[in-house]
Amino acid sequence: MPQASAVRTPDETVDLLFVGAGPVGLFGAYYAGFRGLSMAVVDALPEVGGQVQAIYPEKKIYDIAGLPGVPGQELIGNLVRQAEPFAPKYLLSQQVVRLERRPGGWRATTSAGVVVDALGVIITSGVGTVTPRPIPAGEAFLGRGLCYFVPRLEVFDGKDVVVVGGGDSAVDWALAALPRARSTTLVHRRRLFRAHEHSLALLHESDCTVLVDATVTELRGNERLESVAIDVAGESGPRETEAQVVVAALGFLMNLGPINDWGLELAGRAIRVDSRMRTNLPGVFAAGDAATFDGKVKLIAVGFGEVATAVNNAAVVLDPRAELAPGHSSDLTAPAGV
Numbered sequence: 001m002p003q004a005s006a007v008r009t010p011d012e013t014v015d016l017l018f019v020g021a022g023p024v025g026l027f028g029a030y031y032a033g034f035r036g037l038s039m040a041v042v043d044a045l046p047e048v049g050g051q052v053q054a055i056y057p058e059k060k061i062y063d064i065a066g067l068p069g070v071p072g073q074e075l076i077g078n079l080v081r082q083a084e085p086f087a088p089k090y091l092l093s094q095q096v097v098r099l100e101r102r103p104g105g106w107r108a109t110t111s112a113g114v115v116v117d118a119l120g121v122i123i124t125s126g127v128g129t130v131t132p133r134p135i136p137a138g139e140a141f142l143g144r145g146l147c148y149f150v151p152r153l154e155v156f157d158g159k160d161v162v163v164v165g166g167g168d169s170a171v172d173w174a175l176a177a178l179p180r181a182r183s184t185t186l187v188h189r190r191r192l193f194r195a196h197e198h199s200l201a202l203l204h205e206s207d208c209t210v211l212v213d214a215t216v217t218e219l220r221g222n223e224r225l226e227s228v229a230i231d232v233a234g235e236s237g238p239r240e241t242e243a244q245v246v247v248a249a250l251g252f253l254m255n256l257g258p259i260n261d262w263g264l265e266l267a268g269r270a271i272r273v274d275s276r277m278r279t280n281l282p283g284v285f286a287a288g289d290a291a292t293f294d295g296k297v298k299l300i301a302v303g304f305g306e307v308a309t310a311v312n313n314a315a316v317v318l319d320p321r322a323e324l325a326p327g328h329s330s331d332l333t334a335p336a337g338v
Helices: 023-034 050-055 072-086 168-177 197-205 257-261 300-318
Strands: 012-019 039-042 089-091 096-102 105-110 115-123 129-132 160-164 183-187 209-211 214-221 225-232 239-242 245-248 252-255 270-272 284-286
Touching: 012 023, 012 089, 012 105, 012 300, 023 039, 023 050, 023 072, 023 300, 039 115, 050 072, 096 257, 115 300, 160 168, 160 239, 168 183, 168 197, 168 245, 183 214, 225 245, 284 300
Parallel strands: 012 039, 012 115, 039 089, 115 284, 160 183, 160 245, 183 209
Antiparallel strands: 096 105, 105 115, 129 252, 214 225, 225 239
């Protein structure tokens, strides 16, 4: 259980501390401001947006209510602008390494040595620290043709692209490469894919070369990637395919990191919460992919509702005189800048 911290003047004092600056944390920051609460947002990445910003900023997201196909980067930009009038304090490129109980709330210490005192905490860290699964053949070409994330789609322009993997990310990257690349090949070690059926249908109807029961065994080139060797089941020897770009979409290794040591009740890599998004620690809530409960569905759209629930319930904990219901935003005067 977290212990009381030594006496020290905090660097920041806020009503709510959000641990995680992905879409859910950013919407939570807006909602805290909407409820008249001050907030700070901590994230290990150097910019806000979480995995959406780091992994697929240019890919479109189709299941956000009222936004029929929004690029990840645009969604993050909109969320930042939505919260901006309430002046969130962003503490980036640092993790909360210690969370300690203090009279009337919590004290967080980050990996950069910043101390934040907060009346309440909302954990919106997603699945924690995400590390891509390495491709066994060719790590030496990382940054020289091999990549795990594609922050800008123009890297595909006029190139021969090989995508490795069989999940949603692999299929999505292949579909994104098709209109821009000279050629696109998808390599999957199994016959069955884990990707969404609609995406698979688009893939199989496209000009993408799909190799199943296949493995990339070697990346070749001099200063930069030039080709890959692919073992395909039933073929007598490796197939050499030209490639200046290889996207390794083999999934991710996930780690909650310091959150494991805060005394939270966990279920696997997620934090157990109740219907109010409360954890087992008083004044600490969780929302989005960081949280779990019976019937949980991991969607950004669901996370938005969860963090609004967390903020409204936190508002009542912070001030028992406050109403749980926030009222209608349309009845309020828009804050400056909105």
